[in-house]
Every structure is written in structure tokens, then in C-alpha cells.
Amino acid sequence: MTFSRRDALKxxxxxxxxxxxxAHASGETESHGLxxxxxxxxxxxxxxxxxxxxxxxxxxxxxxxxxxxxxxxxFETFDTLNVYVFKGDGAAGxxxxxxxxxxxxxxxxxxxxxxxxxxxxxxxxKLTYRFSLRSEARFHDGAKVTAxxxxxxxxxxxxxxxxxxxxxxxxxxxxxxxxxxxxxxxFSPKRSRDAHLFVAGxxxxxxxxxxxxxxxxPSLEAPLGSGPYRVARFEQGRFIEFERVPAYWxxxxxxxxxxxNFERIRYEYYRSRQIAFEGFKSGxxxxxEEYTARFWATGYDFPAVRDGRVxxxxxxxxxxVGTQGWMFNxxxxxxxxxxxxxxxxxxxxxxxTNRNIMYSAYTxxxxxxxASDMKAVGPPSPEEQAxxxxxxxxxxxEVFGEPWSPPVSDGSGSDRALLRRANDLLLAAGxxxxxxxxxLPDGQLFEIEFLDSSGALKPHTEPFQANLxxxxxxxxxxxxxxxxxxxxxxxxxxxxxxxxxGGSTTPGEGLRNVYSSQAANTPGSRNLTGVSSPAVDSxxxxxxxxxxxxxxxxxxxxxxxxxxxxxxxxxxxxxxxTLIAHWDAFGRPERTPRYGSGAPDLxxxxxxxxxxxxxxx
Numbered sequence: 001m002t003f004s005r006r007d008a009l010k011x012x013x014x015x016x017x018x019x020x021x022x023a024h025a026s027g028e029t030e031s032h033g034l035x036x037x038x039x040x041x042x043x044x045x046x047x048x049x050x051x052x053x054x055x056x057x058x059x060x061x062x063x064x065x066x067x068x069x070x071x072x073x074x075f076e077t078f079d080t081l082n083v084y085v086f087k088g089d090g091a092a093g094x095x096x097x098x099x100x101x102x103x104x105x106x107x108x109x110x111x112x113x114x115x116x117x118x119x120x121x122x123x124x125x126k127l128t129y130r131f132s133l134r135s136e137a138r139f140h141d142g143a144k145v146t147a148x149x150x151x152x153x154x155x156x157x158x159x160x161x162x163x164x165x166x167x168x169x170x171x172x173x174x175x176x177x178x179x180x181x182x183x184x185x186x187f188s189p190k191r192s193r194d195a196h197l198f199v200a201g202x203x204x205x206x207x208x209x210x211x212x213x214x215x216x217x218p219s220l221e222a223p224l225g226s227g228p229y230r231v232a233r234f235e236q237g238r239f240i241e242f243e244r245v246p247a248y249w250x251x252x253x254x255x256x257x258x259x260x261n262f263e264r265i266r267y268e269y270y271r272s273r274q275i276a277f278e279g280f281k282s283g284x285x286x287x288x289e290e291y292t293a294r295f296w297a298t299g300y301d302f303p304a305v306r307d308g309r310v311x312x313x314x315x316x317x318x319x320x321v322g323t324q325g326w327m328f329n330x331x332x333x334x335x336x337x338x339x340x341x342x343x344x345x346x347x348x349x350x351x352x353t354n355r356n357i358m359y360s361a362y363t364x365x366x367x368x369x370x371a372s373d374m375k376a377v378g379p380p381s382p383e384e385q386a387x388x389x390x391x392x393x394x395x396x397x398e399v400f401g402e403p404w405s406p407p408v409s410d411g412s413g414s415d416r417a418l419l420r421r422a423n424d425l426l427l428a429a430g431x432x433x434x435x436x437x438x439x440l441p442d443g444q445l446f447e448i449e450f451l452d453s454s455g456a457l458k459p460h461t462e463p464f465q466a467n468l469x470x471x472x473x474x475x476x477x478x479x480x481x482x483x484x485x486x487x488x489x490x491x492x493x494x495x496x497x498x499x500x501x502g503g504s505t506t507p508g509e510g511l512r513n514v515y516s517s518q519a520a521n522t523p524g525s526r527n528l529t530g531v532s533s534p535a536v537d538s539x540x541x542x543x544x545x546x547x548x549x550x551x552x553x554x555x556x557x558x559x560x561x562x563x564x565x566x567x568x569x570x571x572x573x574x575x576x577x578t579l580i581a582h583w584d585a586f587g588r589p590e591r592t593p594r595y596g597s598g599a600p601d602l603x604x605x606x607x608x609x610x611x612x613x614x615x616x617x
Contacts, residue, residue: 041107
């Protein structure tokens with residue numbers, strides 16, 4: 001079952017081109033997998049991924065919370081089991097009930113190996129892909145998975161799926177069944193580099209099951225799948241539990257050996273993080289990934305930790321650093337001037353917040369491609385400048401110099417020099433003083449609402465708000481229920497929200513959903529700030545079509561410069577290790593995969609340990 005942030009994001013950030021394993025006179029190539037910019041690491045006859053325990057036992061129940069979301073999934077509630085459409089709040093874990101044509105390797109940055117498909121043949125122009133399906137592939141009701149099911153799935157997602165899928169499937173021209181076991185996928189001549197890998201990672205639905213049902217309507221009827229798990233039971237908005245399919249057709253495939261080890265997987269929903277943590281302390285949850293340094297430093301002094309029944313571990317994540325910050329909605333007039341957005345950055349004192357609230361555990365984000373070769377450093381190279389030059393007239397001059405970074409404060413919590421700089425920027429942008437209050441250029445009082453569905457970041461936001469108040473800007477922290485929060489984000493009805501997106505070793509087509517002009521006008525997209533720029537559109541397109549890693553890196557650096565110059569966010573912080581607390585009931589492989597912590601995807605239930613920790617399966 002797919003639980004990791006890496007796999008959850010592969011639909012949005014995957015990039016790839018064929019890793020050729022065989023050639024034909026017609027110019028076609030054939031392979032057991034797909035990869036980006038090079039060969040696959042594993043041969044056609046590989047027995048299993050090298051980072052798994054192929055002898056991992058099956059059993060036990062993994063109990064956790066949803067930690068990453070896709071489609072219409074909501075972190076705090078659910079009212080539908082169809083997570084691939086716009087309507088409703090999708091349930092956690094539903095991805096694991098479906099198989100895809102191929103699945104990713106956590107040891108390679110952009111490789112996918114055959115799951116439903118045993119091999120693929122690609123035309124010389126890389127516009128036509130013929131996937132040969134495994135004859136043994138079955139849905140949970142025993143019906144064969146056919147090419148017709150695959151074609152139905154992809155075309156349905158293209159026309160009726162969540163806006164994210166519709167946008168990223170724009171280059172898919174057609175999907176059709178040449179015969180029951182041969183799927184033909186064709187792409188537009190203007191296709192991006194990773195269009196075929198995106199399709200290869202999509203869920204496959206049963207065409208027969210969906211016949212007569214409304215794909216776009218929210219429903220609590222579990223769709224028929226072919227994956228390693230199926231829905232066992234649930235209580236709307238409270239929990240959903242999955243059971244391992246006893247006769248799962250793909251259990252012994254090399255891509256599945258040593259995985260899907262838990263007999264049951266149960267996602268619990270809580271009203272707040274604190275209540276969830278109490279659930280973990282009592283054993284209602286047995287796996288917990290911690291995101292709050294304050295809790296990690298102070299919240300784990302309870303009996304089960306002291307006597308060893310609960311373990312705390314820090315695992316190198318291996319995954320690229322993502323983006324996290326307060327996002328300014330530039331669709332609103334108050335945030336349309338970049339000088340105003342920059343001024344707000346001067347009001348956030350990261351150094352004070354890190355030391356006093358986060359126990360100095362974090363590093364400041366400065367780039368959209370932090371801690372990677374794609375981060376812009378120094379003046380642009382000649383290659384970067386060539387990409388930027390056509391847009392010189394519309395770009396700030398700084399794009400052609402040193403990239404912007406957020407200010408470093410004196411750590412006092414209220415750095416007067418930075419606040420003076422903020423005040424100068426606000427006045428230069430046309431804001432006016434009205435006693436202790438600040439008015440926008442249009443005469444309206446400058447007021448900001450920080451919108452969230454959780455209070456976890458309220459302690460971090462309050463010092464930010466205090467400095468805004470010193471500048472004459474009144475702000476409120478408004479916490480709404482999860483359903484309302486999602487509706488407002490989908491409709492871009494907010495001033496400022498916090499967004500956290502995972503990073504990618506090979507960003508590609510998924511960037512359109514976050515930064516393109518099209519996404520800025522697409523409800524439900526991840527372009528929360530409303531970035532709409534011809535330069536950004538061009539650079540995202542360059543990244544999506546890069547034919548080599550060097551081309552990709554150059555274009556990403558150029559994009560980083562433009563986005564940083566736009567001051568679209570107040571960047572937050574990151575940590576390169578994954579913080580995990582778990583009840584001592586698990587076994588795990590000897591080594592961690594190169595990309596990701598492997599937790600809990602590759603773990604298994606250890607009955608002896610569980611008994612010692614006082615847990616039952």
C-alpha cells in the first residue's frame with residue numbers, strides 16, 4: 001500500500017523518459033520500466049527492491065494518521081471514498097486499493113518498474129506507448145484487469161477527475177485497447193518529458209464497476225480496485241480501516257516483495273494534534289511522525305517512553321527539501337505589490353522563533369529548491385541568463401543579479417532595523433499612516449487573516465502578528481473546521497495560508513499545478529499564491545521538457561530566481577531528518593532507501609516485540 005510522501009507525490013512531481021533496454025528495427029524500444037535521463041538500475045529479472053526485507057512476516061495492525069494528501073483528501077475528516085475527483089473530502093489510504101501500470105523505486109530518483117504492465121514498447125518519436133499487461137492481474141472480485149479498464153481510467157480522469165489530473169493529462173491524446181492485454185497510449189507532439197510516467201503511475205479502475213455510477217459524485221461506496229488492500233470498515237470522519245487482500249494477484253511480483261506487510265492498516269481522525277498525540281500515548285495510534293520540534297523536545301516524557309515501550313528515532317529522509325511557508329494570495333489587491341509582500345517578510349523573525357519555540361532544530365528555507373543543485377546561487381550563469389533574457393522587461397532587475405533571500409534578524413523578536421525597512425517598503429508602495437494604523441493605497445485599513453484548520457502553528461504565527469501590529473497592520477488567526485478550510489482553499493478564498501509541498505529530485509510536469517497561469521485560475525489547484533507570469537510559465541515548460549539533467553538544473557535555477565524575486569511567500573523552515581515515534585512493535589529493514597525514510601511502508605509487525613510492549617495485533 002502506498003503510504004510514503006514520496007509515492008503520494010509521484011503523481012505530481014514525477015519526471016521521466018524511456019530507459020531503453022531493447023531496440024527494434026522499427027525504431028521502437030522496449031523496457032521493463034521507465035526512467036529519467038539514463039538507464040534503470042535494476043535488470044529485468046531483479047528479484048525484489050534491494051532495500052526491502054524479502055522475508056518480512058505478514059500480520060499486525062498499523063495505526064496512524066494521514067500525513068500527506070492528494071486529490072481531494074483532507075487531513076482532518078472525510079465524506080467520500082473517491083479521492084480522485086474535486087467534490088468531497090477524500091478518505092486516507094484509498095490509493096492502496098488500486099494498482100497502476102508501474103510503481104516507483106525508492107532507491108532511484110525517477111525510476112518506475114512494471115506492476116500491472118510487464119513491459120512497454122515506445123515509438124521512436126516517443127509519442128506512442130504500448131503497455132503489455134500481465135495476464136494474471138485481477139480486480140478484487142476476480143475479474144481480469146484489461147487494457148479497456150486502463151483506457152477508461154485515464155480518459156475518465158482526463159475529463160472528470162480532480163482539476164490536478166485534468167490539467168496534467170492535457171497532453172494525453174488517447175488511450176485505447178489494442179487487445180485485452182495491450183494498452184496503447186498516445187501523446188500530443190508537444191508533450192512534456194514526464195507525461196508518460198505520470199500516466200504510468202495513475203490508478204486503474206474497473207470500467208464494469210463504474211458503469212451506471214457517477215464518477216464525479218461523492219460516495220461512501222468503496223470503488224472496486226486491484227491493489228494489495230481493500231476497505232474493511234470505516235466510520236465517516238472518524239476512522240477508516242483497510243485489510244490486506246488474501247489472494248492479492250501481485251503479492252509475489254518483484255516490486256511488491258517485502259512490502260504491504262501489515263494485515264490491517266487503520267487511519268484515525270482527530271479534532272486536533274494534541275488529541276491525536278494523546279491517542280498515540282495511549283496506544284490508539286502505534287506510529288507517529290512528528291512535525292513539531294517543541295513536542296519532540298518536551299512532549300515525550302511519559303511512562304511508555306521512559307520504560308522503552310515507545311521509541312524515538314531520527315531517520316535521514318533522503319528526500320529533497322520541499323517548500324513550506326505563509327503563502328500570500330496575490331489575487332487580493334492588498335498583496336499585489338511585491339514591495340508589500342517583501343515588507344511582510346521583514347516582520348517574521350525566524351531566528352527568534354527557531355530559538356524560543358522550535359529549540360533551534362530547524363534551518364531557514366531560502367529557495368524553492370532548497371539543499372539541491374537546482375537552488376539559484378550568485379549571479380545567473382550565461383545559460384540561465386539566456387532563458388531569462390526574453391522576459392527582462394517584465395522581471396525585477398534583481399533576477400539578473402544575486403537571488404533574494406529572506407532577512408536574517410538580530411534574534412530579538414522585534415528587530416528595529418528590519419521593521420524600519422518594512423515600513424519604508426510599505427510607504428513606497430503607497431500605504432499611508434493613519435495614527436497607529438496603516439491604510440492600503442486604496443484607503444482601506446490593512447488587515448490580514450491567517451487561515452488554518454489547526455492551531456499547531458498559532459504559537460509561531462503570534463510573534464509574526466505582533467510585529468505586523470507594530471507596523472500598523474492588524475491580523476487575525478482564524479481556525480475553521482477542515483471541510484470549510486478545504487472549500488476556501490479550493491476557491492482561493494483567503495488572505496494567507498500555510499502550505500507545505502514535498503520536493504522532487506526531478507521536478508517536471510507537476511510544477512504546472514503549483515506555479516502556472518493556468519493553475520492560478522483553476523479552482524482546487526495548488527497555485528495558492530496566484531502566480532501568473534509568462535516568464536514562470538516559460539521556465540516551468542522548460543523544466544517539463546528538459547532533455548537532460550543539465551538542462552533541467554539550469555531551468556530550475558532560473559525559475560528559482562524569478563519566484564524568489566516575486567516575494568510570493570514568507571518562507572518557513574526545514575529539517576533534513578524525519579522524526580518518528582512508534583510503539584516498539586515493529587521490525588524494519590537493515591538499510592534505509594536512498595529516497596525516503598522507508599517508514600512505515602517497509603516495516604512489519606513483530607509479534608514478540610508487540611507482546612512486550614503490551615500491544616495486540
